[in-house]
Amino acid sequence: MSRIGNLNRRSFLRGAGGAALLGAVGARTAFGEEVGRLDALAPGSTSVLSPFGRQEFDFDEIYDRRGSSCIKWDRAIERFGPGVEVGMGIADHDFRAAPCVTKALAERFAHENWGYLHRSSEFNEDVVEWNQRRYGLDIDPDGLVWTNGVHTAVIAALQTFAPPGxxxxxxxxxxxxxxxxxRFTRTIPEDSPMILVDGRYSIDWDDFELRAQRSNAFILCNPQNPTGNCWSEEDLLRMGEICLRHRVPVLADEIHCDFVNRGETYTPFASLPDRDIVNNSLTFKSSSKSFNLASMKVAWYFSTNRDYRERVQANSRSTVPTLGVFANRAALREGEAWLDELLDYIDGNHDFAEAYVRERLPLIEYTKAEGTFLAWLDVGGLIDRTRAVQTAAQESTTSVATVTATQVVQRWLAENAGVFLNPGSDYGTGGERHMRMNLATSRRLIERALDNMEGALATV
Ligand SMILES: Cc1ncc(COP(=O)(O)O)c(C=O)c1O
Structure with missing residues (x-):
């Protein structure tokens, strides 16, 4: 089994110190020496694995985030120990930020005053123009509401339409x-399990309609985390029509919309050619997935239905942070070339993972996702071979919470392959035989993770 290994974590963590917390700019100098050693451990793989020719931005770089208080790496290591070599959990990126973002933040830092922010209407225009330019979607700038995260806004919408219980x-x-x-809004999940055929998910329409009748809101995820589904106009219209008929508002979370693989399409719910269906919805977006700005706490939502929008607004008093606004503006105004290259790179990562899994991991299956930077791996073979269902049942007898088979697989992979993945059971009904792997990282690390998994699987 190949291993990154050899990293002197204690000196690395000491070196990272406070400078790491300042983010990418400070991190490179503070981490430089150790990161250099880490790079040197995977020589020569860059050119082999970069099918897109010369790139302006180096996404192959292994940008070491360990010791910077990030969930993706530090929490995985905290939980499973220093043997975790590749953290592939929570949905953010390992890449160095887009240069325009770092520049905008540095410039704003130079102005040493952090009083209240005045958000002029220009900020709304950036979001409106981005959506118009990339997706042909018209958003009324006056109807755009800023929020400090999609969660904050979704919670406000749930409080508006779905009373506790x-x-x-x-x-x-x-x-x-x-x-x-x-859980926060004390509402009850009404899972409508999708139908899985040959690695592709589709909607069980009878089940969807049955459950819509007894629901107060529908959360649509497009592209869908974790499966990567990019819903077609036809599917969206059909979901929208059922929800309208049963007076169920559609809360369309389109946070992953920029990540659409080659040959696939993202259809904004708000662009559907039926005014009544669109009026029965709110859309929630952010550039936090696209530009890896999750900790900057900026997102927005909009609706053609003024009544819906104002009612949700009344349930949330959310302000956005100055740095987040400056970072987002820079990304939307100047970051398109960086993002387009990143999308190509992620598409290549999906291809790479799909081919690797097919050729070298017989107990796992992966059908390339249509969108998102997430790979939804079918680990049914691994569950069976490692008797994870039986282990989970046994552990559940002495555990406060029920232990699932994919949680057992998560631990097994962390301990035997040094790879941290998310267990499918976290994603509701239908996730019991899958694991989620985050591909927003250097292809060299994906290769390392898959090499490690191949080595570990050979022992069972
Ligand atoms: C579908 C989806 N919605 C919302 C979020 C979180 O959004 P925010 O950080 O803006 O609250 C995530 C993060 O992974 C996500 O995948």
């Missing part, structure tokens, strides 16, 4: 964070 419809498997929002 009522049900919220979702196509599952779906983003685990929605379940947290439901």
């Amino acid at each position: 009522s049900r919220v419809l979702m196509n599952t498997p779906t983003y685990n964070g929605f379940y947290t929002d439901l």
